[in-house]
Amino acid sequence: MIGMSSCRTRSAVTARALAALAGAAILYAAPVSAQDGDRDAIERGRQKFEYMCEPCHGAGIGDDGRAMLPGTDALRIKYRGTRPALLTERTDLTPDALRVFVRQGVFSMPPFRPTEITDEEIDDIAAYIRDTASRR
Numbered sequence: 148m149i150g151m152s153s154c155r156t157r158s159a160v161t162a163r164a165l166a167a168l169a170g171a172a173i174l175y176a177a178p179v180s181a182q183d184g185d186r187d188a189i190e191r192g193r194q195k196f197e198y199m200c201e202p203c204h205g206a207g208i209g210d211d212g213r214a215m216l217p218g219t220d221a222l223r224i225k226y227r228g229t230r231p232a233l234l235t236e237r238t239d240l241t242p243d244a245l246r247v248f249v250r251q252g253v254f255s256m257p258p259f260r261p262t263e264i265t266d267e268e269i270d271d272i273a274a275y276i277r278d279t280a281s282r283r
Contacts, residue, residue: 192275
C-alpha cells in the first residue's frame with residue numbers, strides 16, 4: 148500500500164506536469180511558413196539541434212534498435228497522427244513553446260538549464276525547425 152505522503156507527492160508532481168502542459172498548449176502558433184529569415188540563426192540552430200535535440204528527436208533508428216528515437220517515438224504515440232512526430236516537420240512550434248519544453252521538461256524529457264542551452268540557442272533551434280519544416 149502506498150503511504151499518504153507518497154500519494155500527495157505524486158499528486159503534486161502530476162498537477163505541476165499538467166499545468167506545464169496546459170501552459171505550453173497556448174504557446175503553439177498557427178502554422179507559419181518560414182521566411183528567408185536569418186540564415187546565420189538557422190545554421191546555428193541546425194548545429195545546436197543536431198547536437199542537443201537530434202539524438203532523441205531525430206529520424207531513424209535509435210541505439211536500442213527501435214524503429215524511432217525515443218523523443219520522436221514518444222511524440223508519435225502522444226499525437227497519434229494529429230501532429231508530426233518529427234520536430235523538423237513541425238511548423239507550429241514557437242520559440243516560447245520550445246522554451247517551455249526545454250526549461251521545464253516534459254514526461255521523459257529532462258529540463259535543461261540556461262547553462263546547458265541558452266534562450267538565444269532555443270530561438271535559433273526554433274528558426275531551424277521552422278525553416279526545415281517549411282521546405283517539406
